[in-house]
Amino acid sequence: MAEVTILGLGNLLWADEGFGVRAAEKLFEQYADNEKVDVVDGGTQGLALLPWLQQTEKLLIMDAIDLVWRQVRWRCFVMNRFPPI
Structure with a gap:
């Protein structure tokens, strides 16, 4: 089991x-050679990623969304607790 998943x-x-x-x-x-880190190309798989x-x-999610902002903004959302899946 990876300690960190980059999705x-x-x-x-x-x-x-x-x-x-x-x-x-x-x-x-x-x-690629680090057993503690799992890098996943999630594409558009949705629930198949569970x-x-x-x-x-720990989970790091990388994505881009169109929010109709006039300038580029980076957002970092930190959640200490997730509800059980």
């Missing part, structure tokens, strides 16, 4: 060109 989400055909998926691809190159969410201590 890249996104659609390669959308305007953001799958930001999370592309970021996960790059990070996989760095962490096994990875259930088997990790």
